[in-house]
Amino acid sequence: MATPKTQAAKKTRIFLVDDHPIVRRGLQFMLSVEPHMTVCGEAESAREALEKIPAAQPDAVILDLTLKASSGLDLIKDLRRVCPKAKLLVFSMHDELYFAERVLRNGAHGYITKEEGTEKAVEALRLILQGKKYVSPTVASRLLDTLGAPGSDSAGPSIERLSDRELEVLQMIGSGLGTRAIAEKLHLSVKTIESYREHIKAKLGLTSATELTSYAFNWVNRSRKS
Amino acid sequence: MATPKTQAAKKTRIFLVDDHPIVRRGLQFMLSVEPHMTVCGEAESAREALEKIPAAQPDAVILDLTLKASSGLDLIKDLRRVCPKAKLLVFSMHDELYFAERVLRNGAHGYITKEEGTEKAVEALRLILQGKKYVSPTVASRLLDTLGAPGSDSAGPSIERLSDRELEVLQMIGSGLGTRAIAEKLHLSVKTIESYREHIKAKLGLTSATELTSYAFNWVNRSRKS
DNA sequence: GCCGGCAATCGGGGTTTCTCCGAAAGGCCC
């Protein structure tokens, strides 16, 4: 847009983080038709991303929330610290505002879902590169709803009360991971995960481990209907 | 679609079904470098797929399991009926045994996960086009475990190898009951229930308690599809 | 600036469940 043709050599550098190779290929393909953008690197895990990104000097990072071996939320915080000038566009499978809200609060600049078309993704990328924020319209309208009605409303009455970490752990429980596995994935002590399980149970009014598991399973698989 | 002009080599026709546009772009990109393959259409829902596929006459369909508005499992059954000559490659996010098993039993020819590299996907596609089956190695080895005693019914679902009591216990696990609760409900010792849990795991090829819980939940709630 | 609250992280210690191993009684089939 504002870039004159005489400066065509300076391309915007994009870095890709997603644990699904096919999604990285898709993003690469999508960006390959954009003349003033180039992919300056990619990673399939948070660790790999943190290793490569400082050297790659990207102007923007497109990243998935649910990485295999660690937490996408942690990656956002780390990237904000390590590479504060890079814009962060989260490209998630979930259209839940639980995630969008937390992601933006943690310093990301945009949030779109994988259901969205590729044109939307490019548009979002352009906007955040201009210093703006972007969320997909459906998520945006729901974000606005929550501003008017605090506390008891809409989707889940008490899910909102969970902290970022707690929600993350709930997600993993629902994905079938055990306490030990979650601890390793988040690089935390087993005791810490046990604490989170208790906190979640307390906040959601659950009384036993099986109840927690049941709740988590249903919550993770709930969005398959609409 | 223009008619193939003087093109002597008839290309293999691939149809894509996935509700994430970016994944379809990735698959398209992946196949674009394969000289004897071409994408003959795509769809983002089961309904759309069933409308377009008969006309598209694909040799193979790559489809996601978890579609937005319906079940990928049902789509497999429908496609087998509507278009029996097309090979079906399921491209899923889950590496859980539960899904792979059901998918293959319902007539799909291959099962790979999105964590797999794109070369693996192309290789799987080649194999199933030759009339073979393909599952990712990790899933394959565990599928073989469930066939420990071949017996009479080779293609029988492993769930049918469970005894009455075992099935009963599986049902209760999937309903969210804990070991102690099940024992009391059946007026049996806790140790007996523990034995059943182990037997079920052995027969289904599961390796941990959380996997068993996951399987049980999915099995109990499987009727929620369609 | 101080204080209360909450999020994030971990530990201790007791209870329960999981996991692997074994075993006894009964049934079925050849």
Place this chain on the structure above:
DNA sequence: GGGCCTTTCGGAGAAACCCCGATTGCCGGC
């Protein structure tokens, strides 16, 4: 009778669960 499977349980060690803390750090209020 000799396997083979089912149903039922026990022992012992590891893991997870549950109820108590504790510390650090951040953020908002007064």
